[in-house]
Amino acid sequence: MKLKYLITFVLIYGLAIFVAGCGDDTVTEDPTATGSTETTDLVEDQPDKDLSIQEYNLQKRKSLTKTRFPGDTIDLMEAVLRTYPKGSYVIEEDIPNSVGIPPAAVIYRQESAGKLVFALIATSREGQERDRLIESKNVIGYDQSFIDYDSTRLGTAMFFMTGFKNEGKVFGRLWEKYTPSHGGFKSISMQTWAGKNIPYAKIDFYAQFKNATFYFNYFFINGFDKQPHLLKTYEGINQKRIMTDANGDKYPDYIEYVFVDNDHYISIIDSVTYIWKDSLYVNTRYPEKVTPY
Numbered sequence: 001m002k003l004k005y006l007i008t009f010v011l012i013y014g015l016a017i018f019v020a021g022c023g024d025d026t027v028t029e030d031p032t033a034t035g036s037t038e039t040t041d042l043v044e045d046q047p048d049k050d051l052s053i054q055e056y057n058l059q060k061r062k063s064l065t066k067t068r069f070p071g072d073t074i075d076l077m078e079a080v081l082r083t084y085p086k087g088s089y090v091i092e093e094d095i096p097n098s099v100g101i102p103p104a105a106v107i108y109r110q111e112s113a114g115k116l117v118f119a120l121i122a123t124s125r126e127g128q129e130r131d132r133l134i135e136s137k138n139v140i141g142y143d144q145s146f147i148d149y150d151s152t153r154l155g156t157a158m159f160f161m162t163g164f165k166n167e168g169k170v171f172g173r174l175w176e177k178y179t180p181s182h183g184g185f186k187s188i189s190m191q192t193w194a195g196k197n198i199p200y201a202k203i204d205f206y207a208q209f210k211n212a213t214f215y216f217n218y219f220f221i222n223g224f225d226k227q228p229h230l231l232k233t234y235e236g237i238n239q240k241r242i243m244t245d246a247n248g249d250k251y252p253d254y255i256e257y258v259f260v261d262n263d264h265y266i267s268i269i270d271s272v273t274y275i276w277k278d279s280l281y282v283n284t285r286y287p288e289k290v291t292p293y
Contacts, residue, residue: 054081054089061101071115071166073104079171080121087124087133087155093187094141094206105188107201109224116224117164117171118201120179120188125156144184145206159185161203161218163225175227179216180293183207193219193252195245200228212236216293217243221250229276230293238266244273246284251276 058077065074077090095102105120124133134155138144159179164171183205191202200219207214213235218228231252233241238261246253258270274281274291283289 064101070168071117071171073106075169076106076117076119076171077104079169084121085123085126089122089136091120091122091136091185092140094185105185107188107190111224115166117166119162119164120185120203121160121162123158123160125158139185141184142206142208145208161201161228165225174225177218177227177230179203181205181214181216183214186213196250198250207234210236210239212239217252219252232293240268246273246275254281
């Protein structure tokens with residue numbers, strides 16, 4: 001009799017294990033049935049979700065903005081959202097530990113012909129299957145300067161300094177100039193080149209993967225309504241490039257410093273000047289060495 005009970009117990013126990021095993025197989029066959037978001041819920045993979053988030057952020061900015069005027073930053077953001085490809089943003093400045101909405105990378109200038117607006121806009125590169133929509137939080141700030149956007153699922157960011165002519169809520173694009181950086185955006189400001197009294201917009205990027213800060217300087221040599229001239233400068237613990245006036249023309253030149261960097265010390269050992277000629281910066285010591293900006 002005891003043997004009969006033992007056999008019955010073994011059969012019931014084995015059946016329970018079999019049923020449990022079948023249940024596991026059923027769940028794992030369809031990962032979406034578990035609520036997994038690994039492949040289906042990423043914002044960068046869903047343009048419509050990205051759009052709704054941008055619209056929500058705009059409404060939040062509107063509610064917190066006390067003073068509005070036609071053609072303000074909110075109007076510009078709405079224009080970019082409406083007319084640019086999906087995954088495009090008017091970039092905001094990096095303000096660490098800020099509790100409010102950070103200022104956008106936008107500069108206003110009133111001219112006799114009307115109001116001009118200069119803005120840094122980031123777009124998502126298209127044309128390759130692996131590319132995804134960027135998110136603005138992934139292109140701003142110190143931490144983001146370590147990211148290589150060409151090799152991650154965060155998308156490939158394309159930055160453009162852009163000039164608009166503004167009338168009311170209408171923004172007519174005058175020009176745009178590529179900003180060759182994959183660092184984390186920091187800030188924008190209007191400066192004046194004292195030597196020539198030429199205004200320029202200075203855009204700062206963290207580049208801590210190279211232990212430096214990059215400065216993209218857009219010189220308005222032929223007026224604010226014409227595409228500006230780009231000069232890149234930078235400064236770090238083992239690299240440095242500064243602007244200079246080497247030949248007296250209206251274009252800025254630069255001095256590149258050469259460092260020795262080893263286990264014992266870091267020090268400047270040489271420098272060389274590059275002069276703008278036609279469409280390139282040319283090394284005055286070795287003319288075969290050139291750079292585009």
